[in-house]
Amino acid sequence: MTSLADPWPAPRPTRPVEGVVSLPGSKSLTNRALILAALADGPSVVRRPLRSRDTMLMAAGLAAMGVGVADEDDDWRITPGALTRDADVDCGLAGTVMRFVPPVAGLSTGTIAFDGDPHMRRRPVGEVLTALAGLGVDIHDDGRGSLPFVVRGTGSVRGGTVVIDASASSQFISALLLAGARYDSGVDIRHDGKPVPSLPHIEMTIAMLRARGVDVDDTDVHRWAVAPGPIAALDEAIEPDLSNAAPFLALAATTGGIVTIRDWPTTTTQPGDDLRHVLTQMGCEVSLDDTGLTVRGNGGLQGVDLDLHDIGELTPAIAALCALADSPSHLRGVGHIRGHETDRLAALATELGNLGADVTEHPDGLSIRPAPLHGGVFCTYADHRMAHAGVIIGSAVDGVLVENIATTAKTFPDFPGAWLDLVGPDPVGTA
Structure with a gap:
């Protein structure tokens, strides 16, 4: 440029x-595809992804934790890794990185530190962190509910039922859904608060999970449940x-x-x-x-x-x-x-x-x-x-x-x- x-x-x-x-x-599709590929049961190719600051930060954060991220011409080949490394994740100004990666970090055995641009310290993430703590993830944020914070992974997440207020961002729900199938008991999310904004983004998340064989129950308003199980590897072209x-x-x-x-x-x-x-x-x-x-x-x-x-x-x-x-x-x-x-x-x-x-x-x-x-x-x-x-x-x-x-x-x-x-x-x- x-x-x-x-x-x-x-x-x-x-x-x-x-x-x-x-x-x-699409940024939204690219970053969801990267998370799901990182947690899948085999390698995946994300075809024609967006390569911008937000998506490069997502790829870099996953790679820092041990996920294989390789260029194949205009595509990314993602190979799930053991997630054993300590890592620093730069969220930049990307809400998807700040909210989608911590649920993955809970499955690691490393100490994962999150921070970003100064303005990101004012963007809401506390509901995700509180929910993760309730599901058995070791979170350290000094009670701020914002960046910077640390996730100390133990290799698994108990999972279960959690009640959150997602009226500030639909990403709170998508964040838990994307990783929930890999939790021991899955995840059952109940929303309690004003209407959830940007519902199409939750529908996007659910569609991508189902395309990979994940069992998602969204029959009840303000409740989303993901059953535990594998996430199938899937090559996907980004719209x-x-x-x-x-x-x-x-x-x-x-x-x-x-x-x-x-x-x-x-x-x-x-x-x-x-x-x-x-x-x-x-x-x-x-x-x-x-x-x-x-x-x-x-x-x-x-x-x-x-x-x-x-x-x-x-x-x-x-x-x-x-x-x-x-x-x-x-x-x-x-x-x-x-x-x-x-x-x-x-x-x-x-x-x-x-x-x-x-x-x-x-x-x-x-x-x-x-x-x-x-x-x-x-x-x-x-x-x-x-x-x-x-x-x-x-x-x-x-x-x-x-x-x-x-x-x-x-x-x-x-x-x-x-x-x-x-x-x-x-x-x-x-x-």
Whole structure:
């Protein structure tokens, strides 16, 4: 990737954007596949994985504990290991590493120390640590319920029934489900609290477990049980990351253009698939065929009233589109995204407001009314989804400068290059 100005002048297209985009693989699927391959009964190949900071940290953490991780062209060959090493696991800004790896570390015979970027020490993980302690894992966090912490493995985990409050993150449940089949008594998770956000991600976890022969019972609301047993080795091709499609499809909406995302799956557990329905409600024409998903903008955007509880990761991109709409919008059900890479609701209200948007912040969402926007610096708070929001605004407003555009590498290596390729020649605002 070439050197980037910081803040980055977000390019504004001078004509309707038309193009085809190939997305990198899904982070959510890649990191789940890596965990399951590490615990499987034989070697597996993860085909066309995302290779970004989050997934490289996951692979490095597993390798540090004794899992074999080998490059095979664009794929990863994963060979389960004995998990006998002491290790330091760098979580970076990856919630999946911080939450998915400790349940695996409990099965090791090593001392595994976890830490990450400074902001990660404020992201919630205490429910996972408390649950693991209740299942028989030796956890040392000095009572903080946050990074840094240490897992001292004994080679096995008792498992059993545990009650948790997963209202802050569906990853709390996925973390226990992914490793639960390897626990002596499996794991029976009961949720007690406000509704669990991002349920499609739990459904993704369950589908991947069942594909590997694991017995999962999810017949009761707020209860998920995994029976003890082997996790079958499985070679798996990773779907494109549909949430990363949001800013590219938004270009069709903001410029009245036509954008196609190649290889969009006809069926998927990824929450990003809901972009089809959101963009339709906002006035775009959306079609799905063998080529991929195509969005055609009509030169204007309608406001929406949406409950984004299950698709919270799309909130920054949708909020940016709402700020460009010609009627009011209300986005709700996403109080849990205050605990993501940053407090996304507060950050969106601040940064959109700084560019002239009329935004009211609510405990669980945002109200956005039409207002004239202007240029200025759009801060990202080291959050890749905030950067997506910034470039979407910049595609329709002159003079938007996106701070730390490089944070998009978390899930999309060289996002700026892909963005400029789609925007086309001679946009306004490029350096």
